[in-house]
Amino acid sequence: MGFSEKKRMELESKIMSYRYRDKDSDQRKTYDEVFDEKTLMTLYKLMTNNVIDVLDFPLATGKEGNVFRANTIDGKRLAVKIYRVSNSTFKNIQKYIQGDRRFRGVGKNHRRGIYMWAQKEFRNLDRMHENGIRVPRPVFCENNVVVMEYIGTKDTPARHMKDVELEDPEAIFTHLVEQMRMMYQDADLVHCDLSEYNILMLDGEPVIIDVGQAVLVTHPMAQEFLIRDINNITHFFNKHGVESDKDEVLKMIKGDA
């Protein structure tokens, strides 16, 4: 007997409560889609392996999946991102996996494509973390589930940069440009979806999240994606009174200034 019957029942009743919280809403549909049979088995496995003890509560419901807070056996917290195994998820990720030889052979197998996508997020997190970029520390990845450091305090999840009053926008901007430089030059990656929505603020420090779509700097679209990231960030900080020259920022990040 792999995992205890008690845990299995705990998990099931927890998931049931998510499902029935909003009986008629879209959310119900979302939970039904997220927790398909195979995903439940993956979660059981995480529990048997003592990666997590229990899923705590949902932190976010996105179009490609859900993020939950989880507790470990020794009372620590983690974040668990679960990609929904569906056609629409697959469609959204396709432009990032096309032409990437690591994804050759995925073909039209959606489940396999999405598992590889979760794996890609995990590896990107690892690569960034190893190179000193402030991202959630990766913990575990299995199938469509990515487990990582939980960004938040004991009481509340960290807020998005877009919702936080920034004490010293100039300093945070400089810090973020440095993080982007490290990402480009040390980790050889471009985030590709960097904005105030994918940056959490913890103790006044930005933490970059949502790195599944990040590509290697050699990806044919990398430069275009990098410019888009820079546009988002400079635009946001401009609204907070920080003047900057996009071309200068680009040079700084690429190191040919």
Ligand SMILES: Nc1ncnc2c1ncn2[C@@H]1O[C@H](COP(=O)(O)OP(=O)(O)O)[C@@H](O)[C@H]1O
């Ligand atoms: N490690 C984490 N710690 C705390 N909250 C997180 C963490 N990862 C994600 N979240 C929350 O879940 C939301 C969705 O996660 P994200 O990785 O941005 O996925 P997506 O935007 O693709 O749905 C985030 O905006 C944030 O609110």
Ligand SMILES: [Mg+2]
């Ligand atoms: Mg996001």
